[in-house]
Amino acid sequence: MTVLELVKPLPPVQREEKPKDRTDFYLAVGLTTAVLALLAWNITGFPAASDDEGTYLAQAWAVQNGKGLAHYTYWYDHPPLAWIQLAAGAWLPGLIAPSLLAVAAGRIAMLPLQAAGLLLVYVIGRRVGFPRWAAALGLLTYGLSPLFLTMGRQIYLDSFAVVWILAALALALSPSRHLWHYAAAGAAAAVGVLSKETILVILPAVLVALWQNTARSTTRTWAFGAFASGLVLVGCFYPLYALLRGELFPGAGHVSLFGAIQFQLGSRSGSGSVFEAGSGANSLLHSWMYYDSVLLIAGAVATIAGLVLRRLRPVTVAGAILILVALRPGGYLPAMYVVQVLPFFALAIAGVLFHTLSRLQHGWKWSAIALAVVLAAVVVAPRWYVGDRRALTANDNAAYVQAAQYLRAQPPSTVVVDDVLWLDCVNAGYPEDRVLWFYKLDLDSEVAARLPGGWRDVDYIVSSPALRQDPGTLPTVTALLRNSTVIESFGSADGVIEIRKVDKEPS
Incomplete structure (x- = not known):
């Protein structure tokens, strides 16, 4: 045997790669498909078409046909990115079934967006430490709520905004902690704000997620810098558009971005207080409770309780901010505001239940599980059955x-x-x-x-x-x-x- 043969390296050991665990993927996609089927069933018949839906769909038509950002004078009442996104897909259902009511075709075009929101609820649940069953519970609590099967069918800017802010949270909580994830989180947050400006109030929840998911000594400064870069670079397009058109500031003979902001903040009539009987806000709260009091009450309680749980805090901070905004006296509260609330309440419920069960001893744990099952069967299921059945059978259009x-x-x-x-x-x-x-x-x-x-x-x-x-x-x-x-x-x-x-x- 020669010296060269003695020093010749051994052949590499062939390691058998373990198949990647796809359980989360199959579970999330399976549950989302089931909820989406319920959402699509009778989507043309319920709920009754609203003027807001027609407005946003007509604005999407204007974008599709090169008519500008609206079918009438665009006056910066809302940022236009939501109906620009809607324009990308709203033409397809009407092409396939031209006899459909235009609003019904637009609702069908919203289904991929709602599928993304359901999947993101599951992803966020997993990334804040939920086991699979709790993440699945969060998805189902969100998706099976009669409020979601009602509001989630409609063409609302809030639906676009909340999906993008959920995407920002999911990216900020990424276990890989790549710098581009944080920049993408900032960009997603900006797209959310440019879809519906009111989602801006949830931005602190994304910052909490960033803070918790980065190390102080190494990545935190860079992460916040990347997030701010994505947020500013995408967000600046809207005021830049107004500036280039000479419509940034109020003036004679033209609309303006700051004029619209001034109207929204100072001139628009308020809805009163939710605690004042007969006020617009109080009536609106009762209409939401009519569809689903379970998710709203349990979600609010879980949100407040979950603020003490560190891993759940990005979700509960978002929910708590939305509660405070809704409770402020004298502000304007739109009917579709609850769309922003639902996913965070659903995650808070699942998260508090999981953390409660994880701290109980074995015997008490099974007793608590039995109690939760009984409550779900006796309280939740009958209420949701009535609301969901109406969504699946009523013909209001x-x-x-x-x-x-x-x-x-x-x-x-x-x-x-x-x-x-x-x-x-x-x-x-x-x-x-x-x-x-x-x-x-x-x-x-x-x-x-x-x-x-x-x-x-x-x-x-x-x-x-x-x-x-x-x-x-x-x-x-x-x-x-x-x-x-x-x-x-x-x-x-x-x-x-x-x-x-x-x-x-x-x-």
């Missing part, structure tokens, strides 16, 4: 569908509608400048200029619940209703939709 079908069959004319039906008319071939959103008749000088003869230049007005909700506050709409005759009506009671022909000569 039949009148809108019939009205849309009637309008599509008529020759194009000048018609005043709410925003639910605006896109249906445009898709049916009505000239877009002759389909007028009722709210703009008295509040947009550009729209008023299209009607030199005032209300007499309108051929038809479609009277819907949204159009009738503020009687007497819009003079042109009031005149149209007074000087028109019902030629077709669909639905009944308060939800009736009337096609009214305008009488050119006042009665």
Whole structure:
């Protein structure tokens, strides 16, 4: 044997690679698919289409067709990124099923977004230390809530914003702790804010996650720097857009970003206090409780209790901030605000339950599990069954569908509608400048200029619940209703939709 043979290196040992554990993937995807099937079932029939949904969908249409950021003058009431995202997919359902109500097609386009939100709830649960069963419980608590099966079906900017802020939290909690994860977390947070500005209040929760997931001596400074870079670089596009258009500051003859902010913060009418009987905020809280008091009450209690649990704190800080914002007296509380609350309440419930069980001795643990199962079967399941069953069976949009079908069959004319039906008319071939959103008749000088003869230049007005909700506050709409005759009506009671022909000569 030669010396070279003696020093020749041994062949590398062939190590058998262990197959990667895909349990989390299959569990999360399986549960998300099941919840998504429930969300999609009867999505066109329930809940009733809202004017906000039609507005955002029409703005997405404007982006798709190169009409700018809105189908009317864009006045910076909200950042536009949510409906820009909606524009990327809203065309597909209508292409496949053109007979669908436009809002129904837009709801179907929201399903991939909601799937991402459900998956992120599971991911965040795992990254704050939940076992699989607790992360799955968080996903199901969120996804099976009647509030989610109602609000999650609708086209709301808050749905985009909350998914992006969940993505920011998931990235900030990444176990890999790569610097690009933190920069991406900042970018995701900025996209969330540019989807719905009110999500900005949850930003401290993302910072808490960053703080907990970084080491003080090594990565923390760099992590916060990367996060700030992503946040600023993406977030600055919105004010830059306004600056380049000469619309950053208020001035004569144009809208402005700071003018809109001033209106939202100082001029907009408040909703009152949630503790004041009869106030808008109090009525709104009762409407949320009607759909699901279990998740709201248990989630609020779990959020406050979970603030003492370090690993759960990013989630509970977010929930606590949202509670405080809702409780502030005199502020404006929109109906879709609860969309932001639901995932954090669901995670708080699952997290507090897990931490409680993990601290109990063996005998007490099984007693607590038995109690939780009994409460779920006796209290939660019956309430959720009633709410979920309504979501899966009710048909609250039949009148809108019939009205849309009637309008599509008529020759194009000048018609005043709410925003639910605006896109249906445009898709049916009505000239877009002759389909007028009722709210703009008295509040947009550009729209008023299209009607030199005032209300007499309108051929038809479609009277819907949204159009009738503020009687007497819009003079042109009031005149149209007074000087028109019902030629077709669909639905009944308060939800009736009337096609009214305008009488050119006042009665």
